[in-house]
Amino acid sequence: MKSKTNAKRPKGRTPGTGSDKLFKVLIVILAIVLVIMLMILGYGLRHSRYIYTSTPNEILMTIRNGHYETALSDVKYNIANGETISENADYAMPYALMDYYEAESLYVGYSKAAANATDETEKAQLEEKASAYLSQMEDAKSRAGELAFMTEDMDKVFN
Amino acid sequence: MKCKHCGSNLNIEDKFCPYCGEPNPYATLHQKEMDKYKKDYQATKRDVLEQSSRFNRRTVKVTIIAIMVALIAAVMVLIFNVDNIRYWKEDRDIKAHSAQYKAEIDQLMDDRDYLGVIYYFTEKHIAYSSSMEEYDNVYSSSQRYRMFYENLMILQSKKAFPDKYAYYTQSELIEGLAKDIVGIYEELKPNEYHPERTEGEKMEYMEDLVAHMETMTAGYFGITTEEARAMRNMTTSRISVMLEDSCR
Known part of the structure; x- marks a missing residue:
């Protein structure tokens, strides 16, 4: 082989x-x-969930630039994420400013609606709510401390 | 075989005849041939072993490659479905915490914090979870309210500072508002397949949300609350026209 x-x-x-x-x-x-x-x-x-939070400085910058709707959104997202004042005291003033803005937006809506109301009972109810929002504005302004001057620019939006 | 010299019987392996002692020439030839066959056999055996070993090595490598290709394909399928896996994971987590989430949402609803409700849903990513389905209408109406409120505030900012938000026109904002208003009304319609979504405290919350939205519309557009309530029976276009007219 x-x-x-x-x-x-x-x-x-x-x-x-x-x-x-x-x-x-x-x-x-x-x-x-x-x-x-x-x-x-x-x-x-x-990295499944994007958690949206803003720092106190970021919120203040947004307020300073006059983008109040965005700043309010940032504050609401923060609170939903547990970023409260008790967790971080630096949030106290920016949150107070946006509380003022939100309360003022509601105060303006309700007070003007009350002014146009034809039914007296409804008018009284709307004025009562407007008054409650006005109290919230004052409370928020006092909490804003040294940044309370920034509420003057917010007032210009509604007046 | 026979001995060449004495004719007695010999075996081919016998080098010498056991009877006469003479050398057996065939034994040498036989031995040579046997050695050659042995050598050929060993060589062939070595060849076969080497080739089968090569075959085994190759088979192992091909198998490894096939397995790796299959693994890569499986991982690719998982990557393309990573969203579904994430949703499944999130849904499982939400189910585990659903009692807590529901309690917190209920508290926000009790406080009538309409924006707080929607931001809670959004940030916790619970809006589309199967364990939160009973809040579908609450979520949708709150979402619509958020868009309504943002559009309203942008419109108000534009009035105060015309250069601000120049990329939005008044008409676009009003059209957006009208769609949001109609959208909120839609959420209040009874849900025959899931009545729990539009009953009890959830319905009370949504009705208050609607009343609040109508009041804000009346206040910011200078119309009466009756005119605002009449929006319930209007189309998006009709509402847009009414709001545009009130801005003039």
Whole structure:
């Protein structure tokens, strides 16, 4: 029987070496791709919820720029996220300013509606609510402390 | 076989005749041939082992590659579905805390903090959870109110400072307000499939929300509260026209 090993082999070439190297390279590339994709998946699952909060300075800057609706939104998001004054006393004045703004917006609406009301009972009810909002405004202004002057610009929006 | 010299019986492996002692030439030839066959056998065996080993190594590598490709495909499917997985995870978390969330929302509703309600829903990401479905109408009406309030305040700011919010026109804001107003009214319609969403304290909250919205509209647009209440039976366009006219 003639052995296959008796046949002459081309010099300098061992069969299967080229494809073996290719396999190894392919396995390494696939491993890298798999690790990257697992990292992407892990990041996607871990950072699932975007929590929107603003610092006291950010809220004050927004108020200073006259974007009161945005500042109010920021305050509401903060409170919903547990960023209360008891957690951080620096929020006291910016929150007070936005309480003033919100109360003033409601006071203006109710007082003008009361002025236009034709039914006396309804008029009295609307005036009572307007008065309550006015009290909230005064309370908020006193809580705003040294920043109370910023309420003057808010007043210009409604007058 | 027979001995060449004495004719007695020999085995082919016998190098010498056991009877006459003469050398057996066939034994040498036989031994040579046996050695050659053995060498060929060993070489062939080595070849076969080497090739089957190569085959095994290759099979293992192909299997590894196939498994890795399958894993990559599976991870890719998970990545494309990461939102669904997140929602499932969040829904499970919400279910675990639903009693707390409901208590806090109920408190905000009792306080008639209309903006507080919607921001709570939004920030806790609980609006679309299956365990909060009974608050669907409360959420939707509060969401509409938030948009109404923001549009109203932007409109008021524009009146006070015309250069502010120049990218909004008055008509666009009023049209937005009208849509929000109609949207709020829609949420009060009884839900025959889920009556719990528009009953009891939830309905009281929404009715107060509507009354509040109508009062704010009356105040800011200079119309009477009766005219504001008449919006309940108006279309979006009719409300837009009424509010535009009141601004002139």
